[in-house]
Amino acid sequence: MSLPLLDIGVVGHTNTGKTSLVRTLTHNRTFGAVDNRGGTTRTVSGVTLEADGTPLIRIYDSPGLENAPALLERLDRMGSQRHDGPTRLHRFLAEPDSRRAFDQEARVLDLTLTIDVILYVVDVREPVLEKYQDELTVLGYAARPVIAVLNFVAARDSREAEWRDALARVRLHTVVAFDARVRDFATEEHLYAKLRSQLDAFAPTLDTWLDHRREEERQREAAALLSIAELLVDAAAARRLTPVDRREQPIKSLRELRDAVRGREQVCVETLLALYAFGAEDFEDDELPLENGYWPDDLFAPETLRSHSLRTGSHVSVGAGIGALVDIGTGGLSLGAGTALGTLIGGATGVSHSLGPNLWHRWRGHAPVCVDDQTLQALAIRQTYLLTELKCRGHASTETVRGAHGGQTPDSELLRLLRKARQHPQWSSLNETFRDSHGRAKMMAGVTQLLTDGQR
Amino acid sequence: MALNIEGWLLAEAVRLAEEQHGRFTDDVSANALARTTQGDFADRLAVRAGALPDAAESRQDIRRLRRLATGLAAALLAAGTVAGWAAAQTALAARHVDALMALGALLGVPTAMLLLWLALFIGGRRQGHQGRLLGAVFSAVLNWSAPRLLRSRLAPQLVRSCFRLSLTGLGRWLLSSVSHGFWLAYTAAAMLAMALHFSLVQYTLTWGTTILEPQTVATVIEAIAWLPSALNLMPDANSDWIVAAREGAETEAVRAAWAQFLLAAVFLYGALPRLILGVLCGAMARYHARRPMLDCSLPGYLRLQDALAVTAQPGVDDDAAASPPPRARHRRAANAAGPPLLITVELEADVDTIGLPEVDAQFVGSVDTRAARHQLEAALGALDRPPPGLIALCSLLRTPDTGTAAVLSHMAEVADAPLLLALNDGARLAERGGDTGPREADWRRLADAIGAECIVLDRSDLDPSTIASVRRWLGDEGGKP
Numbered sequence: 029m030s031l032p033l034l035d036i037g038v039v040g041h042t043n044t045g046k047t048s049l050v051r052t053l054t055h056n057r058t059f060g061a062v063d064n065r066g067g068t069t070r071t072v073s074g075v076t077l078e079a080d081g082t083p084l085i086r087i088y089d090s091p092g093l094e095n096a097p098a099l100l101e102r103l104d105r106m107g108s109q110r111h112d113g114p115t116r117l118h119r120f121l122a123e124p125d126s127r128r129a130f131d132q133e134a135r136v137l138d139l140t141l142t143i144d145v146i147l148y149v150v151d152v153r154e155p156v157l158e159k160y161q162d163e164l165t166v167l168g169y170a171a172r173p174v175i176a177v178l179n180f181v182a183a184r185d186s187r188e189a190e191w192r193d194a195l196a197r198v199r200l201h202t203v204v205a206f207d208a209r210v211r212d213f214a215t216e217e218h219l220y221a222k223l224r225s226q227l228d229a230f231a232p233t234l235d236t237w238l239d240h241r242r243e244e245e246r247q248r249e250a251a252a253l254l255s256i257a258e259l260l261v262d263a264a265a266a267r268r269l270t271p272v273d274r275r276e277q278p279i280k281s282l283r284e285l286r287d288a289v290r291g292r293e294q295v296c297v298e299t300l301l302a303l304y305a306f307g308a309e310d311f312e313d314d315e316l317p318l319e320n321g322y323w324p325d326d327l328f329a330p331e332t333l334r335s336h337s338l339r340t341g342s343h344v345s346v347g348a349g350i351g352a353l354v355d356i357g358t359g360g361l362s363l364g365a366g367t368a369l370g371t372l373i374g375g376a377t378g379v380s381h382s383l384g385p386n387l388w389h390r391w392r393g394h395a396p397v398c399v400d401d402q403t404l405q406a407l408a409i410r411q412t413y414l415l416t417e418l419k420c421r422g423h424a425s426t427e428t429v430r431g432a433h434g435g436q437t438p439d440s441e442l443l444r445l446l447r448k449a450r451q452h453p454q455w456s457s458l459n460e461t462f463r464d465s466h467g468r469a470k471m472m473a474g475v476t477q478l479l480t481d482g483q484r
Numbered sequence: 485m486a487l488n489i490e491g492w493l494l495a496e497a498v499r500l501a502e503e504q505h506g507r508f509t510d511d512v513s514a515n516a517l518a519r520t521t522q523g524d525f526a527d528r529l530a531v532r533a534g535a536l537p538d539a540a541e542s543r544q545d546i547r548r549l550r551r552l553a554t555g556l557a558a559a560l561l562a563a564g565t566v567a568g569w570a571a572a573q574t575a576l577a578a579r580h581v582d583a584l585m586a587l588g589a590l591l592g593v594p595t596a597m598l599l600l601w602l603a604l605f606i607g608g609r610r611q612g613h614q615g616r617l618l619g620a621v622f623s624a625v626l627n628w629s630a631p632r633l634l635r636s637r638l639a640p641q642l643v644r645s646c647f648r649l650s651l652t653g654l655g656r657w658l659l660s661s662v663s664h665g666f667w668l669a670y671t672a673a674a675m676l677a678m679a680l681h682f683s684l685v686q687y688t689l690t691w692g693t694t695i696l697e698p699q700t701v702a703t704v705i706e707a708i709a710w711l712p713s714a715l716n717l718m719p720d721a722n723s724d725w726i727v728a729a730r731e732g733a734e735t736e737a738v739r740a741a742w743a744q745f746l747l748a749a750v751f752l753y754g755a756l757p758r759l760i761l762g763v764l765c766g767a768m769a770r771y772h773a774r775r776p777m778l779d780c781s782l783p784g785y786l787r788l789q790d791a792l793a794v795t796a797q798p799g800v801d802d803d804a805a806a807s808p809p810p811r812a813r814h815r816r817a818a819n820a821a822g823p824p825l826l827i828t829v830e831l832e833a834d835v836d837t838i839g840l841p842e843v844d845a846q847f848v849g850s851v852d853t854r855a856a857r858h859q860l861e862a863a864l865g866a867l868d869r870p871p872p873g874l875i876a877l878c879s880l881l882r883t884p885d886t887g888t889a890a891v892l893s894h895m896a897e898v899a900d901a902p903l904l905l906a907l908n909d910g911a912r913l914a915e916r917g918g919d920t921g922p923r924e925a926d927w928r929r930l931a932d933a934i935g936a937e938c939i940v941l942d943r944s945d946l947d948p949s950t951i952a953s954v955r956r957w958l959g960d961e962g963g964k965p
Contacts, residue, residue, distance in 0.1 A: 043883040056790070081524055095887035097854060132886075153916065155832055158853045159887060185916060251783040258503065258783075295506040302507075302787035354593075457504045463627060464644045 031233045034085045036223070037139045038177075039167065040149035041160060042092025045179040049149055050075065050089045052211060052422045053219075055305045072139050079240035084233050090139050091132040096162035099133050102126075103169065113169030117141060133166075140170035145227060148200075152178045152186045156194040164198050173226040174200060177219070181205040202226060211422045213245050249419070250476075252303050253483065256411040257475035259296040261468065263289045263407055264446040265456035267396040281397050288458045289399055289407070296411055304418040311414065313431025340378030347374020385453075385461075396453070404446050408439065412482065442478050445471070489654070490546050491530040492776040496645035497542060497638045498533040499784035504641075507787075510537055518792045526778040528792045529785055541636035548633050549626075549646060556625060557662050564666040568673030576681045583689040583729065583742055584705070587749055590674050594667045594754050601663065622659070623647050654772035657765050664762035671754035675747060682743040689742040690729050702726050705745075712748030719744065816872055816902050824873040824958055827851060827860060827895065830882045831908070843954050845875055851891045861898055870900040873958050876936075879909040880923050881916070884930040893934035903936035904957060910940060 038046045050056075054075050077085040093099075103120055117137050120126050127134045140146055146167055150160070167174055176195050181188050188205065195203055204219045217238060224234045266288060270281035301311060351370020386396075410431055417429045448471070454461045455468040487495075502508065514535035518528040533539065575586040623646075630643045649655040681687070693701050709721030718741065719725075725738040778785065826845040830852055849860040876892050878884075896903035907927050910920045924940055931938035937957060941950045 041883075042885050092885070094885035095890060097887055098890060101854075154882075155830075157830060183916070247781045247786060251781060251786045255503070255783040292504075295504070298506055299503070299783050299787050302790070303783060305790045462640075464647045 031082065031084060031236055032230055033083055034145070034223075034227070034230045034233050035088065035143040036085060036145050036147060037088045037090060037136075037143040037172075038147045038149060039090050039136050039140065040092065041096075041151070041154075041163060042094050044092070044149045044151040044154075046092070046149045047089050048422070049147070049177060049179065049206065050087055052206075053077075053087060053216065055211075072135050077237065079236055082236075084237045084240075088139055088143065090136045093133055093136055093163045093166075095130060095133060096166050097159050099130050100162045100166055102130075103166065113171050114141060117169050137166075137170070140167060140172060143172060144230065145223060146170065146172050146174045147177050148174050149177045149179055150191055150195075151180055152188045152191050153180050153183050155187065156190055161194070161198060164195075164200065174202070175219075175222055175226065176200055176203045178203060178205045180207060182207045182210060207422070211420050213241070216241070248303050249415075249483070250480075252300050252415050252418075253476050253479045254472070255296055255299045255303075256408070256415065256479055257472045259292055259411065260404065260408055260442075260446055260475055261449050261472055262292050262456045262458050263399050264404055264449040265398075265452050265454075266292075266458040267398045267453050267456070269394040270397050271394060285397060285399065289403070292458060293407060293410070297414065300411070300414055300418060304421070306418060306421070309428070310421075311429045311431070313410065313414075340375060343374040343378030343381070344371055345374070347371050347377070350374075398450050401443055401447075405439075405443065408442060408479075412479065415483070439478065439482060442475065442482075445474055445478065449475075487526055487530045487776055487778065489649075489773055489776055490543065491534060492778060493546050493549075493642060493645045493649065494539060494542055494638075495526075495530045495533040495778055496648055497641035498536060499529075499782065500641040500644050501638055503784040508536055511791075515788075515791050525780050525785075525789065525792065529778060529780070529788065532788070532792060538637050542638045542642060545634045545636045545639055545642050549642060552626070552629060552633060553622070553646075556622065557665070560662060560666045561669045564669030565673040568670035569677045571670070572674040572677035572681070576678065576685075576687065579685070580688045580690070582691060583746060584691045584701075587708075587746060590671075590678075590746075590750050591754050594671055594758070597663075597667060598757060601660070605660075622650060649776075652772075652776065654769060654776050657769035657772055661762055661765035661769055664758045664765055668755060668758040668762055671750055671758060675750050675755060678743075678747055678750065682747070687739065687743070689739060689746075691726075692730065698730060702730075708749055708753075709745055712745065712752055715748075715752070717744070717748035717752065721745075816870075819869050820872045820901065821869045822846075822867075822871055824875055825864070825871045825899065825901070826875045826877060829876050829878040829888060829892065831877060831879050832881070843875075843951060843958070851876075851888075851895065857891060860895065864895060864899040867899065872901065873904055874899045874901040875904045875906055875954070877906050877908060878927065880907050880913045880920060880927070880940075881909045881918075883923070884926050889930050889934050892936065896934070896936065902957075903931075903934070904954070905931050905936050905938040906954070907938065907940045 038050055040046050054077060056075065072088055072090050074086050074088040076083045077087065103116060106116060106119060118141070121134060121137060148164065148167060154160070164174070176191075178188055178191060180186060192203055195201070202222055202225070204215070204222050206215050206219055220234050220238050220241075224231050227234070266285060268281040268285045268288075297311060297313075298308065301307060347370035348367050349370070351366035351368065351373075354366030354370070414429065414431070421429065449455055452467065452471075453459050454463045454465070455471065456462060498508075508514075511532065514532045517535045518532035521528050521531045534543075571590055575581070575589045626643050626646055630639055634642060636642070650659060691701065691705070705726050706721045709718065712718045713720050725741045728735070728738045729742055780786065824843070824845045826847045828847075828850040831850075848863055850856050851860060874896050876895075878888075882888075892903060892905070905927060907924060910924075913920050913923060928938045930936075939950060939953060
């Protein structure tokens, strides 16, 4: 069954944030032009919202109403059709000089006669002036449901209560507070719920759109957290080699490591910004500090040994399993030699895989240097802070997001997990030995889960 | 368009490269091409990946990978054939063969592996364990051979794509079909070797037990032989030839029955299940290969959603009216007399504080409501002589609009006096976070459009030079303040 296409017109006085509202509803920061000046939008322009390729909603931005008092007087002078607003508007628009005298208003009236619902945007920092009440009266002639959208409700000089009272006096009770500079999905849901309450015929369309939006939000957040988890695992497992005799001053290795991690962090930042439809110009941060490295070269440290024994153990079990199959295949004639040999080969492969590279580097006089706990912590805080900011950033916002600077509580469980990743240099895409593996995927799932818990 | 395996691998490789190193900087034309594609987001992603500058080289690498995978699968089939033949040779090495031990040697490993596959298929499907062992083998071979075989810039990511393909439904079905093919080759080769040996060599096929009841073992043999005999692949399983083999009193017919029993059992319990499962997995792989699914919720894909979105722009009108040209200034009337008059435009200040200190202007009303406008119009029209100037005190908090312009222009005409817009509330606009510069410019544009002069004054801290300029304007025939 095809769903009816809902046409929404965003109208209001000049410079109340109509284009900002359209940008925020469409998550499109390039739609129209936004400026703190009147008359920025001079024409009607629209954008279609689709769910899985199906167009559901068309949102039209319009020029600001600037001369409603004169327009209302003109309409009132027309006399006839007092109780038939649309006919009166059609007559007005058909008159030869109406478009010359009321250019922007005529465009808005043309729009209101073709859409299904009007979103009337109010800048609640403004006092309730008579000209705004005139605008509502004129819009009423279009005989379309009107929903008042109160913009800038978070401002210090907001007059929200005054406006709600004034709107109620003209029998406009469907009012939504929606600050276009702030992106809040709950408010967006609220707005669509109001639309649904006014438009029974479009309930299936709005339900489908809301389901789509919920899924979109969930996917976006999950992708962002996965992206952060991947950065953290890449950084934790990253390592560079430095000569053992220069361990006190590993400047070159640390610089290489720092550059690699910074580059990787930049990719993560770009991904987060792109996921929430923002650009590089929306974020500004200091460079990641990485002054001291971490030295994981103690081969007999408990953590290292635990990791090596686990890896060797898994190779031993695979070898023993294959050997046992051979024993079964020979009908027991091999007297368990297959199992024994498989165990030996598996064990030797495990040891050579886990300890081999370290021993080889040590023998050549090199020791690895890794990213220290403090830097890993800083990375996690910076990225989760950016995500939190982006989640509530409106697409009309022109201010730059600044990076996080301290204040967050360290997550010991996350660090514990990342220390494990440090034992697996093959898990970091910043190392030449990088390989995709089930172990890496499992680690990433664990880190993502912790980050998700943290977001909640 | 339908996404194929090559497109899937390429799109994945591009995603992995971009997640690792950042988005390709030269993707503008690829994005534009993708946006024109009919299809869903996955299709657009595939088109974009295929239109990137490195795509041609990467495609050649994918062909190399395909050849490598085909070669590897063929090698596995060959290895299965050799292993099956060798297993049969070992089982039938002596002329005196324990039939049950030979059957165990030939069917033991394939059956154990089949049960393992089934266990992973049923229990580990959700975790992607199905085909994992073979996937690990493929992955190891790929990791070893890729640097020697692949040449494109995306080579490391193509190897990772192959690994990720092995984790998808398509990859698991493909690996499973190769696995079943291996064991089918094994059992087929074993059957062939057995048939050859049984045709050319006379074997003594016996069975025995040391600790079990002979009847128990005979029951097991009967049970194994039930299905082959039911399918007419061997004579009916009866106790005569079973007992004859036990007692070493076998005839030619008994020997032939035992040989048929062994062949039929390997076929039915070894080859046939693998054949069925191999065909089934192959069919499933073929089905999935028609439309491999890209996981578009991954960050590397999702981030491109806006860049590849097809933006529909319905009903746009783009013939915006031009701004009105500047209008000539109102001139002071020759018979002007009296104090200048002051009107207010949408101010928020109390009426007591309205007025311009040190300029002896007389407040006559505001233009904020229809009633006030009519009252003001009547008052200005009733003046005996025109005033020397009309000062409109405006607030920078308000955005100038054509309605305000029309009203002020009309009032100046009614008063027959030059008009001065005195802009106030700049400090409050700045407090609100607004930029006073553009707002002042907008008001000056409005003043030009209606033939008025414009000054900015901050009533909380009046600059003497501003007052002086107002006085100059009042005494200067309505010229520039």
